[in-house]
Amino acid sequence: GQQVMQIPQYQHVQEGEDFTTYCNSSTTLSNIQWYKQRPGGHPVFLIQLVKSGEVKKQKRLTFQFGEAKKNSSLHITATQTTDVGTYFCAGGEGANNLFFGTGTRLTVIP
Amino acid sequence: EAGVVQSPRYKIIEKKQPVAFWCNPISGHNTLYWYLQNLGQGPELLIRYENEEAVDDSQLPKDRFSAERLKGVDSTLKIQPAELGDSAVYLCASSLGGPGSYNEQFFGPGTRLTVL
Numbered sequence: 001g002q003q004v005m006q007i008p009q010y011q012h013v014q015e016g017e018d019f020t021t022y023c024n025s026s027t028t029l030s031n032i033q034w035y036k037q038r039p040g041g042h043p044v045f046l047i048q049l050v051k052s053g054e055v056k057k058q059k060r061l062t063f064q065f066g067e068a069k070k071n072s073s074l075h076i077t078a079t080q081t082t083d084v085g086t087y088f089c090a091g092g093e094g095a096n097n098l099f100f101g102t103g104t105r106l107t108v109i110p
Numbered sequence: 111e112a113g114v115v116q117s118p119r120y121k122i123i124e125k126k127q128p129v130a131f132w133c134n135p136i137s138g139h140n141t142l143y144w145y146l147q148n149l150g151q152g153p154e155l156l157i158r159y160e161n162e163e164a165v166d167d168s169q170l171p172k173d174r175f176s177a178e179r180l181k182g183v184d185s186t187l188k189i190q191p192a193e194l195g196d197s198a199v200y201l202c203a204s205s206l207g208g209p210g211s212y213n214e215q216f217f218g219p220g221t222r223l224t225v226l
Contacts, residue, residue, distance in 0.1 A: 033214065042201060043201075043217045045215065048214060100145075100153045103151070
């Protein structure tokens with residue numbers, strides 16, 4: 001079955017430092033979505049990538065989908081305390097069904 | 111516009127007791143999902159509905175779990191009997207759905223179940 005792994009599992013950064021989380025799938029994905037879950041909250045959609053090699057930016061966040069559509073990354077520039085939370089990638093092999101990754105928990109030290 | 115509504119938010123029961131969770135998706139969303147999330151892990155799909163039809167229930171432990179979405183709107187997930195290992199957060203999500211679409215999912219606040 002499909003597996004989506006994320007690294008690192010945890011990341012502690014000083015406020016202002018950059019942060020990157022990587023997502024790897026055992027199979028080729030049709031699309032990948034990224035979600036953020038604040039402590040005690042529920043996952044909130046950030047973005048979706050569909051095309052091979054696609055790069056999308058949202059302010060300080062940069063999302064990338066690999067050429068082979070088996071990996072993805074999320075990069076945050078100059079982290080802020082509001083970035084704290086767990087970031088999940090979710091890969092799909094077809095429409096609608098997503099397999100969530102293991103998540104990367106980000107802690108930002110003021 | 112109201113988001114995905116779930117109730118109850120918290121539930122504490124003793125093992126072997128039944129429990130039910132309710133979800134009302136965003137109006138107009140045809141696809142409804144039930145996920146289980148253990149502490150420190152990502153959501154795991156239990157069942158997905160397209161309108162009233164369960165189109166993927168392969169990960170639902172059918173010996174004790176059941177779900178329904180009779181009118182294609184709100185949904186109920188039931189566990190009977192509950193076991194200690196069922197303690198987790200049960201998340202409901204909805205999306206616009208439709209064949210060939212890759213829709214973002216909107217999650218409810220979840221129900222935190224504790225089985226004693």
